[in-house]
Amino acid sequence: MDALIEAFGWFGDGANWQGRDGVPTRLWEHVWVVAVSLGLACAVALPIGLWLGHVGRGGTLAINISNVGRAVPTFAVLVLLFLTPLGLSVWTTILALVAFALPPILTNTYVGMREVDPDARSAALGMGMNGLQVVRKVELPLAVPLIMTGVRLAAVQVVATATLAAFVSGPGLGRIITSGFGRQDVAQIVAGAILVAALALVVEALMEWLQRAADPVRRARQRSSSAASRRARGSAAIEVDRAIETGS
Amino acid sequence: MNGPVERHSDDSTEQRMIRLDGVSKTYADGTVAVHELTLDVRRGELVVLVGPSGCGKTTTMKMVNRLVEPTGGRIFVDGRDVTHVDPVGLRRGIGYVIQNVGLFPHRSIEDNVAVVPELVGWPAKRRRERARELLELVGLDPTTHGTRYPHELSGGQRQRVGVARALAADPPVLLMDEPFSAVDPVVRSQLQDEFLRLQDDVRKTILFVTHDIEEAVRLGDRIAVFKQGGVLEQFDNPAAILGAPATDFVADFVGADRGLKRLSVTPVTEADLEHPPVVNLEDELATAGFAMGESNWAVVLDAEGRLAGWVSQEMTTTGTGRVHDHARRMEAWVELDDSLKVAFSEMLQWNAGWIAVLGDGDRYLGVLTPSTLHTALRRSVEADLLDVAPDEVVLETVQDA
Amino acid sequence: MNGPVERHSDDSTEQRMIRLDGVSKTYADGTVAVHELTLDVRRGELVVLVGPSGCGKTTTMKMVNRLVEPTGGRIFVDGRDVTHVDPVGLRRGIGYVIQNVGLFPHRSIEDNVAVVPELVGWPAKRRRERARELLELVGLDPTTHGTRYPHELSGGQRQRVGVARALAADPPVLLMDEPFSAVDPVVRSQLQDEFLRLQDDVRKTILFVTHDIEEAVRLGDRIAVFKQGGVLEQFDNPAAILGAPATDFVADFVGADRGLKRLSVTPVTEADLEHPPVVNLEDELATAGFAMGESNWAVVLDAEGRLAGWVSQEMTTTGTGRVHDHARRMEAWVELDDSLKVAFSEMLQWNAGWIAVLGDGDRYLGVLTPSTLHTALRRSVEADLLDVAPDEVVLETVQDA
Amino acid sequence: MRNDWVCAEYVRTRSDDIVDALVEHVGITVTSVAGGFVLALVLAVLARSWPRLRALILGTSTVLYTVPSLVMFSLLLSVTGLTATTVIVGLILYTLTILVRGILTGLEGVPPDVREAAVGMGYDGLRLLRKVELPLAMPAVYAALRVATVSTVAMTTIGMIVGHGGLGNLIDRGLDSNFRAEVLTASVLCVVLALVADLLLVGLQRWRTPWRRGVS
Amino acid sequence: GDDEEVFQGDGGGDETAAGGSGELTVGGADFTEMVIMQEMYAALLEDAGYTVDIQSVGNREIYGPALESGEIDVVPEYAATFAQYLNTRANGPDAPTDAPIATNDAQETVEAARPLAEQYGLTILEPAQAADQNGFAVTQEFADQHGLTTISDLAEIGRPLTLAAVEECPDRPFCEPGLENVYGLEIVDPPLALGFSSTRTKQAVQRGDADLGLVATTDGTLGQFDLVLLEDDKNLQLADNIVPVVNTESAGDDAVAEALQPLSETLTTEHLTELNAQVDAERQQAEDVAAAYLEEQGLL
């Protein structure tokens, strides 16, 4: 408890909000690294997951491989990447985080594609959509909820793991924590941890919102319930009953 | 092909819109889904594939639009061998109603219907118009339903959208895989009625799958009965399937009450009618009584020969005045070409021993009684068996006590 | 309660195995699922709840085993108010077949059947024996099917297991929620047959839900017709429901062809029979011809009065010798108490204008023709309406031309 | 002296070291996953029974996951001291976010008709959970367990901070003294360990869910 | 406010060792030099009749509280660093800068720290001659090119230098401020935070990411990275002599002090560097290296 109070004291100190190691700078670095890593991870995992899911083969193997990849300690990856020509550059951190974010995105994308109602897929094919159209117009929109769950999971994990960047003098909130350790400043350590957790929660909330916004089926449902209430005012009571039944 | 009786084999090739020629399908796991199937669907004809679950109906249908590739034989649609055609283009030209509907849950009803027009690149406005027109055609109000999503519709409404979607680009050929299976019997029979009306309008060439023999009998111009392993047991018109099952399997499949089922596919014909005494509304009761002779009732017509009601012998003897003071109004009648089932139902429902039959312009033609109805049915069965017109049939066995 | 006609209200309370007394259910969201329902099921009786989707059938059923708590009224099972009973114990004493079967996918068929015995603590050996016995009872081979898992069975087999499971602990009361809805019509009618046979054996008190009026008519001792909002429209035996719908809603629900449906619930009675001339196998043809009089055929019996066949007037005039040299064998007959539907189907199937009716010990009783069959049906409808025995009915309207 | 990534000499001479580290690693991983599973099960059941707790439980598990390991272990030290328990408790807290969600998904995925049939036949409370719901939740639960196990194998290495990191101790020491063979050997062992654990779980799942054999 | 107070709750510890018997835990940080020291302490204490257990952990923040609670009894420490640690504990994070108690004299530093140690129930024994101070290393090539031997020589390069050091470097007198104020160097801000004498720091200098790296003066692997130490010619660095610190209650008796005293008297900085090299460069086990040294010196 004391530590928490001290941590708030630390937040209260204007000096900690300025300059190169101030909260805003580190926060911004953190967000930037997370966003870039996540973006890259999506760029790699989504096409692979979509393709494997569409074809319906080899997915389990790919998932297992990427999953077992989680067992490689991220800090070891960081240090190893540090040995490569990437060295001190921010890409060391980003690459390690990309590797870390791949499994959940890949797995969920594959599973999401496989879970698409086979009737919808079959109808799409039967009406003369080609492979790409089936993916774009039917499978992808229907897989969105699960894909977004994967991205969300990865995002939260990456926010937490990005603190390891401090290990190689990288960017982000991890620096506040290591510096706290170096200076034996408990308040700063806890303050750093709070910042990371808060950021993770914000990201989680944001992703949840994004997930809802991006899910076409859900959008459809939401639209319909508001339409239902409009209709209700128009005294179509039966319609409302049904909307409630199917609504949520 | 030996085995099933195939009729009308003298059709010109041009007439055959879909032709399966010794087609087989063995799945990768060794399941023989379809075995050397030869079958054709004429232009504008509705052929129903019927059989127990797993007998290869869906597989047969999917081979036509190449969702499943046959492992043997050849398939022609409108004269072209489908294996030499780009499958995507082929499918866009064939309407497809999938088992369980398979609407896209993330698209509005209108967009669902307009999928194929969108694929073939119609402009948005035209797509929209077409979708609305089709929704209306299948009995949905485009204004209230068009902007909804599939989950906001009832099962029956969804089935209708499925049909509308298949019709969107006005394909000459439709494949329909148990399109009405997901709804309860009441809604189903309603959908069937509407569908028949629709087919009268649009006259598509349709391959239709069901496992419900009643549906098959009701909708099909011809019916193909399959048994397990994709073997075609009989391919003929509904009356023949019911009246003269080619094999024990078919007899069993159509059911012990196939005679009753046949009622619904046999129309009332003029030859089947009885002609009880007829009196006129304006006749004096006494004249009417005389006209009745031994019969204890008579049909009453108006001056124009239209049905007005009936009058009993008793009334003519106890009452005075003219027929129209005493005649009872007729509650029900049927028309020529209504099915015997309708006639029988009406009779039972109105608790009547006979029912009047009207022809064009409500002209009174005669009456049907339970005995004549029964005779009519038997005559039609015989006619199908001998392949002659019903009125050429002389019933051999004793008819009446 | 006003509204529906309730009969047999003089039953002793003891006779009523399940009693619902002014029961209502309003869900938390305000949906009125059941409205002041009063209904009882007698010991050993099968009562069917029928009505359109969403009319509260399932809700009613679930209130009996307290899966849903009523918001008004009281419910008694075997005389005890269920709200004062421990729900878990109550449920173990009531067999329950859920809509969609709901087998446990993670247990073998045997273990699925033995669920309730396990819950009430039977030893493993006894459970196993009971499960095998029940599987046999519902027509599944315990050796081949017992160790399988639900997904390895067909839909119809699963439904059977569902029934077996509900019977496992030999509960006096069964609740069955659309137990046969998930299978195709052919399998369904097979399951219904088996179920009727089973019920003859076990005589449980059963509350049965369906939305298929044909199923209700076929299975129910009495039928309760619900309409939207859980209102009971009519509660009566199948013949009365079909013959005399209490309201327009019921008439509509049972369908325009309810007359035809009624065929299947109306038994052949002696009063309905016609008596054509009868000759003996050993009679001389000439004697037989004389006996026939104006009729152009006669029934042929053997020396013991059993049905032997028929002979036509023509044969007696053209042939020589005795009747048994010329008589034709009879292909089909029905027994007293068979339904009119069976009789009619047989007639149609064998292409005959009449069918012989046999009584106990194959004794010949008379024949049924389409006209008498029709009369019988009408008589039974009237009888139900007036609540008298069918033979007391005098049909008012004209019967025959 | 050469500093190769792969060094048979190292594996031979330090095999005792390696085996000790491996044993500790396995012990910590297994205990953590097992403990996490039990705790997650309780939390998931709570979250399902009281929807209001749901957001709280899921939120808390997310926050716990984001606490940097150094901070987590420092805070835990005050309670559990310099023992493997510190690592185990930390790792248990880290696994919660995956396991609670997985179990919850599994429980919520139990087909409602099966649940209803069970209740209708007289299953109640714990028995319903144990005999019907949990077995049916198994596929989702195993999926979560696999992810949690593999992640825990990786995270156990961080236990080196308090001197109980199993293979992590070797990696840390190797990094400190720029001993590549040690780092690589330990890292590879981590992956192998994860692979073995994963395969074991797949096997266990197949064995424990016989009804799903043959279901694709 | 003192957060670590909490850690003392779990008191425990071993009974006071009477005449060299009982159980002791030797602990401390887990890098090579400290591990060797722990092994040597453990060997000496075992020789004196104790049953000894070794517990090496990540860093001082972890083992410090354990030492105070008696979970660890004996720890090898660096005199000045430990003094500053205590100073921070007692007077807050800014105390080492604002009111330093460590100097570049070992004895002086220890004397100043002892009262603080007492506050936390700790006893600081006698410092050894061997010291492992903070040093600054450059690549051999860079040294040759500019003719560098001392830190002062760096000033003549005439351009800002990049430094690989620790996170808190900009706050610490021995680090960035010292280099700038005492030696008049210009350090590119911020210094890289790669850890004290860590492989990463050394690699960064070797690769040229940094001109200058903060390393331990006893680091045995500098050669591997082609690094050379620059002499601290202005005595910027504090007296980081090796010194045993014990928990007063559990290991405060003379027997422990007497057992460790001979080592403090013998061990020199050169020895320490050599021992480090044997482990880090020659890949010997710390335990073996420690035992060999003690025998060689006749301490066992």
Ligand SMILES: Nc1ncnc2c1ncn2[C@@H]1O[C@H](COP(=O)(O)OP(=O)(O)OP(=O)(O)O)[C@@H](O)[C@H]1O
């Ligand atoms: N992709 C497939 N791989 C292997 N076997 C298949 C495949 N699809 C269908 N089958 C098998 O082929 C047979 C015919 O299947 P099909 O779907 O054509 O039957 P159906 O007559 O449409 O049945 P239903 O009435 O149940 O829809 C069945 O035994 C089925 O199990």
Ligand SMILES: Nc1ncnc2c1ncn2[C@@H]1O[C@H](COP(=O)(O)OP(=O)(O)OP(=O)(O)O)[C@@H](O)[C@H]1O
């Ligand atoms: N848990 C619930 N909460 C709110 N409304 C409910 C609930 N369960 C059922 N209802 C509503 O109560 C009404 C009756 O439902 P019930 O399931 O009893 O119908 P049913 O007659 O069994 O229909 P079906 O033939 O479709 O099974 C429906 O309008 C339904 O939407």
Ligand SMILES: [Mg+2]
């Ligand atoms: Mg099919």
Ligand SMILES: [Mg+2]
């Ligand atoms: Mg229901």
